[in-house]
Amino acid sequence: MKVLVVEDDAPTAAFLARGLSEAGYGVDIAADGIAGLDMVTAGDYAAMIVDRMLPRMDGLLLVETLRRMGRRLPVLFLSALGEVDERVKGLQAGGDDYVCKPFAIAEVLARIEVLMRRGEAPAAAANPLLTVGPLEMNLLAHSVKRDGVLIALQPREYRLLEYLMRHQGQVVTRAMLLQAVWDYHFDPQTNVIDVHVSRLRQKIEKEGEPALLQTVRGAGYILKAEL
């Protein structure tokens, strides 16, 4: 699985490459928009990370061109322009997600993985059952069971769990949860997300049961079945 990083700032590009290769991806780097477009059309990449402001060809234009050529690979925008409307512009141009500089590598890794997995399992939509180990969610009945025992969840807890289950085995960050589950795009100063996650955890993990929802230090959370 190869990821193309289009970023003109060499240290940032090297930092991304290092993080991505440690996560098991192959990485190529393009230093400007035209080179990026050449490489992504010639090579076989699973995803690309594009800086918004690039020499020779703007990141927005690059992605727009790519989409007009019919290429559907996931694109994650990186930008120092953090405003919500900038984010919207990036998504309108054909980007799939948007991360503001300065970023934590965990945030980028979590989001790029979510993007690539999304492309993997298009058939999942037809299946009304999500399962993670003993945990089972019925999307039609809006019910959650662990080992066959029904768990009562608040609507928001249900949506939180649904998001975690859809991204099982992937690290999701607090910002991703706040965006996807609550549709807020700001950085909370307090640990407001942690409280919601820990309440959900108390409901889906009874005393003595194996842990499913784990905290990843410095990154976020991961929901996965114990091996």
Add this chain to the structure above:
Amino acid sequence: MSRFSLRLLRSSTFRLAFLGALLFAVTGLGMLGVVRWMTTAVLDHRVDLSVETEMTMLRTLLDQGGMDALAEEVNARANSLQGRYRAYLMQDGQGHALAGNLAVWPKGHSEENGKRLRFHAPETSADPGSPVRATVIELPGGGKLLMGRLQSDRQAFEEVVDRTMLAGAALSLVLGFGVGLLLARRALRRLDQINRTAQTILEGQLRDRVPVGGGGDEFDHLAVNLNVMLDRIERLVEAMRAVTRNIAHDLRTPLNRLRNRLELGLIDQAAEPRQVLADAIGDVDGVLGTFNALLSIARLEGRKPRENFSDIDLDELISGLAELYAPLAEDEGLAFTSGPACGVSLSGDHHLLSQALANLLDNAIKYTPPGGHLHLWAEASDGLMRLCVADDGPGIPPDARAKVVEPFVRLDEARHLPGAGLGLSLVSAIAEAHGGRLLLEDAAPGLRAVLQLTLPKHGHVVNSM
């Protein structure tokens, strides 16, 4: 000529005033000229009439009494008291004077083939040099009779009118010059005050203001507007200085802490390198958070009005945030309530308003000790929309409330708590972007932070229904 008087002469006020005076003088001269011309014409006509009348009488006498009777009558008339204001001369065919008070035939301007004669009165008359209008008739035997009247009144009138015209023109020019100078001086003085103020401000004295006279004239309006502008500039510059000062102070502290941590990690053999790095990243994240908040405030202040505005259901906004924050408040040992519903929607930026309320809730949770109570609600009254977060924590002393809204201000009591102190100024900037403001009120006990926005006119709500 000093530079000031040169500027006076060049000033537009002076030029206008002087041009006005010049125009006035020319108009006055023209009107008086017409009056003069018409009046003299009337006077000439009257003299001509009376001369004709007298000549007719004399001709009748000639017809009845002959030449001798005429000569006698002419002499009698010429030597009478009134004769000094008349000119008579009766000549025979050889040019010898037969009667009259003129010694010789006068030289002058003749009209109508010598039937009329215009000349100037001789030395012997009552008013030498004054114009005479005379009529001439032929006498039997080739002689001629001249009879005329002095026009002293006409000359006097002309002199008076001419002098009036001259004096009037001179007076209006002098007055125009003087008034122009005065007006220009006044205008220049006021402008000089403004220029001096501008100069001192250019030299860095932002405190200086343009003096405002009490008259309420256009210069006062200009001065007031300039002063308002200067107030705003001063506030901006002051805010910028404060921000710079505070960046220097508040960013140096965490950067210094970071440096110490890294240096300590380098020296301390026992230090766990990964822990040192993780802590260092935490420090850097704090600094970056401060920068982001600063950038957000700057962007808010610089952005277009009503950018990204949409209709927002306030009850949805409130319940969404209540749902997000209630668990956290409970975990911190605080009771959290919200509502009641107000049923109002307004035009605003959903993202910004939720961020503002989230900041206020963050603060309330951070500063209210366990056992306290938090309340989040929206209310509308008298065209005002109030989004409120109240707590019963320690509150903010009244004298410090204005201060905490400024960037970076943190009260001494809060120095030990994490945070960069930008939250409230960001909220304040968001309120201003919505045409409102952030109010900090005493909730006795505790603090009530209020985003007070003006409710848009109901017109568009009605239209949309």
